Amino acid sequence: MRRYECVMIIDPDVPDDEIRKLTDKYTELIKSRGGDVIKIEDWGSKRLAYLVGKRDKGRYFLFDFVGLPDVITELERQLKISDEIMKYLSVKLDDEVDLEAFKAAQEAKEEPPAPEPVPASEITEAETAPAEAAAVSEMSAPSLPESEQIAAPETAVVSESAVEGETPVVKPEGGINE
Amino acid sequence: MSKPPRKRPFPRSKVCRFCADSSLRMDYKEPNILRIFITERGKIIPRRISGNCAKHQRQLTTAIKRARNIALLPFTVPRR
Numbered sequence: 001m002r003r004y005e006c007v008m009i010i011d012p013d014v015p016d017d018e019i020r021k022l023t024d025k026y027t028e029l030i031k032s033r034g035g036d037v038i039k040i041e042d043w044g045s046k047r048l049a050y051l052v053g054k055r056d057k058g059r060y061f062l063f064d065f066v067g068l069p070d071v072i073t074e075l076e077r078q079l080k081i082s083d084e085i086m087k088y089l090s091v092k093l094d095d096e097v098d099l100e101a102f103k104a105a106q107e108a109k110e111e112p113p114a115p116e117p118v119p120a121s122e123i124t125e126a127e128t129a130p131a132e133a134a135a136v137s138e139m140s141a142p143s144l145p146e147s148e149q150i151a152a153p154e155t156a157v158v159s160e161s162a163v164e165g166e167t168p169v170v171k172p173e174g175g176i177n178e
Numbered sequence: 179m180s181k182p183p184r185k186r187p188f189p190r191s192k193v194c195r196f197c198a199d200s201s202l203r204m205d206y207k208e209p210n211i212l213r214i215f216i217t218e219r220g221k222i223i224p225r226r227i228s229g230n231c232a233k234h235q236r237q238l239t240t241a242i243k244r245a246r247n248i249a250l251l252p253f254t255v256p257r258r
Binding site: 007048062088089 | 246247249
């Protein structure tokens, strides 16, 4: 089993219940091939850095799942066919994952901080964060606990050094609209 | 004997920022961090200027390229 991550950009005009149907469909697909979904994140509607199919916004979804390689081929085939999916990207995170051992480890990890252990199979919908920054900080927090432990007091330093960096922050919105 | 004119020094950092600060992590899902390492035109800043170590620069390039692929970062920023 391998662990994959798939980011997909869905047409922002698609209503919420349709999106729900889509995510359910892909979850089913992964499960029907012996995989399992670890989490689904909804990053909300975001501005795209460039136009995709003449649209400048997209709804981002992240699927984190475990499965055999044929899950990816089938999933990508389906994503390609679907009209609602504007773009997608799948990344392999881990080569060898034992599903049972992984689940146990996840539950053990989740137990101390969160009182109610969420089953990995259940869709954990992240709250839709309207602000981009909020979404970024939200998703960065749970996924890398060890680095935060090491350098928690340095977080302030990071943002500072980011500001004084030699390159000004690129604003993609400006260039693209004109 | 005349010395060749000195090239104007460009601002460069000497240490790899990812080595110095382990909390700064690079991930294609975090465009705001990656944005520090691209120019205004959307190009990846070379190692000799950003001061990154080889290992982190390699990881950075893949991260930036992935981010470009899902429209979190621009491929190019057209000149006005």
